[in-house]
Amino acid sequence: MYEGKIIKFYREKYKLTQEQLGKDICSITHISKIECNQTTFATEIIALICKRLGINMETEIKKLLGVKQQIFKLHEAIIMQSFKDMSQINGELEQEELIQISEYFHMYQLLRARYLLMHHKCQEAYKIIKKIKKIENKLTLFESNLLKHVLGSYYLEKQEYVKAIQILKTIQIQNYNNPEYYYHLAIAYHTIQSPVLAYYYADKSHNFFHDINNYLRVIDAEMLMIIQVEDDDGNEEIINRYKKLIISCELCNAPERKAKVLHNLAAEYYRRKDYKQASTFYKESMSLKNLDSPVYLLSLEGFIRSSFDGNLIANDQLIQHAEDGLTIAIRIKQLLYIHLFKLLLYLLKSKEKEYHQYLLNKALPMFSNSGYTYLIQRSKKELFHYYSNNNLPDKALEIANLLINT
Known part of the structure; x- marks a missing residue:
C-alpha cells in the first residue's frame, strides 16, 4: 500500500x-x-x-505511519492549547521529509496555518491558506471544514469579525468532529455585541471543553459566558463568578488566563462606574501581560479611562501613559490601538474639537470596517452629544438616524 x-x-x-x-x-x-x-x-x-x-522499506513505512500519528497529536495539542506540545510536534513534523507523501499532508498544512495564527503570524498562515484553497476540490470533507475553521481563525486574528462569523457558520459539524470552533464563533459574536448568540456558542464550547477535560478552556468559555450577562441590579453574583475564575486560574497555574479574567472583572466594575476598583484590576491585569502586545494595550486603555473618569491620577501622568500606549501601538502595528490612544490624548489634553473630528473622520470608519459594534455605538453617541451641545442640529440628527438604523 x-x-x-x-x-x-x-x-x-x-x-x-x-x-x-x-x-x-x-x-x-x-x-x-x-x-x-x-x-x-x-x-x-x-x-x-x-x-x-x-x-529500509520497513523503517520507511513505520516513519510514514508515525507521521499520521503526529499530525493527529498536533491537532489535539492545538485544541488543548498546549503550546509546548504544539511546538515540539510541529518541529518534528517539519524535519520529516516523508510528510510530503502522507495522505494527511493537506491536514498538516492547515494545522500548521492554525499553529502560525496562534503565534500571530498572519501573513505566513495566509500563504498556506491560499495554496490550499487552490486545491480545495481535492480535500476530504473533514479537511474542507478544517479549512473553513482556519480561515475563520484568520479573520478573527485580523479583527474582521463579521467575515469570521460568515465563514465559521458554514462549517458542517457532522463532517468535522471539532466543536472547538463554537468558541471562536462566540468570540466573534461577543465582539460585534451580539450577547445572546455569543452566550449560546460559548455554552456549546463550554460543554465540549468539559467533555474532553480541558479545564483551561473551560475557564475561557465560562468567562465569555459571564461577560454576556447584564447585571443592572449591581448584585455581587457576577463579581463572585469572576473571583472564582481567578482562583481557578491560580490553581491551574494559568497567569495568561488570570490576566484575561482580571481585565473583564475590571470592565465589569467600569460598567458599574466603580472606577477605583476598575483601575485597580486593569493595572493588575497589565502586570501579567507582555508589554508589546494588543492585550496589554487593551488593559492600558481601560486603566487610563477608568483613572480619568474617576479622577484617580494626575492628568500629566495619564498623558504619559497614553503616549506610551501610542508608542507601543505604532511599534507593533496595531491600528485599532493607534486610534484609541490618539483619541485618549485628545481627550486628556481637552482638545474637544480635534477629538470629535478624529473620531468622525479616522476612528469611526475603521471601527465600522472591522465590526467593532461597541466602539461604533459609543462613538456615535459621543458625536450625537457633541453636535447637540454645540448647536449643530443637522449633524446631530444625522448621527441620531445612524443610531436608530443600527
Missing part, C-alpha cells in the same frame, strides 16, 4: 528515472505500476529497489 509512494518519493529525491531505478531489476512499466499501486510485486524486487535507493 505504501511501498509505491515511498519508492517514487526517494526515486524523485535522488533524481533517478524509472529506467535507471529498474535497470537489471524489472521493466520501466513494472516500476511505474509499483509506484502507482497498480500491481502486485515480489518482495525480492522491492528489496533490490530499496537497496539501490539505500532505504
Whole structure:
C-alpha cells in the first residue's frame, strides 16, 4: 500500500528515472505500476529497489505511519492549547521529509496555518491558506471544514469579525468532529455585541471543553459566558463568578488566563462606574501581560479611562501613559490601538474639537470596517452629544438616524 509512494518519493529525491531505478531489476512499466499501486510485486524486487535507493522499506513505512500519528497529536495539542506540545510536534513534523507523501499532508498544512495564527503570524498562515484553497476540490470533507475553521481563525486574528462569523457558520459539524470552533464563533459574536448568540456558542464550547477535560478552556468559555450577562441590579453574583475564575486560574497555574479574567472583572466594575476598583484590576491585569502586545494595550486603555473618569491620577501622568500606549501601538502595528490612544490624548489634553473630528473622520470608519459594534455605538453617541451641545442640529440628527438604523 505504501511501498509505491515511498519508492517514487526517494526515486524523485535522488533524481533517478524509472529506467535507471529498474535497470537489471524489472521493466520501466513494472516500476511505474509499483509506484502507482497498480500491481502486485515480489518482495525480492522491492528489496533490490530499496537497496539501490539505500532505504529500509520497513523503517520507511513505520516513519510514514508515525507521521499520521503526529499530525493527529498536533491537532489535539492545538485544541488543548498546549503550546509546548504544539511546538515540539510541529518541529518534528517539519524535519520529516516523508510528510510530503502522507495522505494527511493537506491536514498538516492547515494545522500548521492554525499553529502560525496562534503565534500571530498572519501573513505566513495566509500563504498556506491560499495554496490550499487552490486545491480545495481535492480535500476530504473533514479537511474542507478544517479549512473553513482556519480561515475563520484568520479573520478573527485580523479583527474582521463579521467575515469570521460568515465563514465559521458554514462549517458542517457532522463532517468535522471539532466543536472547538463554537468558541471562536462566540468570540466573534461577543465582539460585534451580539450577547445572546455569543452566550449560546460559548455554552456549546463550554460543554465540549468539559467533555474532553480541558479545564483551561473551560475557564475561557465560562468567562465569555459571564461577560454576556447584564447585571443592572449591581448584585455581587457576577463579581463572585469572576473571583472564582481567578482562583481557578491560580490553581491551574494559568497567569495568561488570570490576566484575561482580571481585565473583564475590571470592565465589569467600569460598567458599574466603580472606577477605583476598575483601575485597580486593569493595572493588575497589565502586570501579567507582555508589554508589546494588543492585550496589554487593551488593559492600558481601560486603566487610563477608568483613572480619568474617576479622577484617580494626575492628568500629566495619564498623558504619559497614553503616549506610551501610542508608542507601543505604532511599534507593533496595531491600528485599532493607534486610534484609541490618539483619541485618549485628545481627550486628556481637552482638545474637544480635534477629538470629535478624529473620531468622525479616522476612528469611526475603521471601527465600522472591522465590526467593532461597541466602539461604533459609543462613538456615535459621543458625536450625537457633541453636535447637540454645540448647536449643530443637522449633524446631530444625522448621527441620531445612524443610531436608530443600527
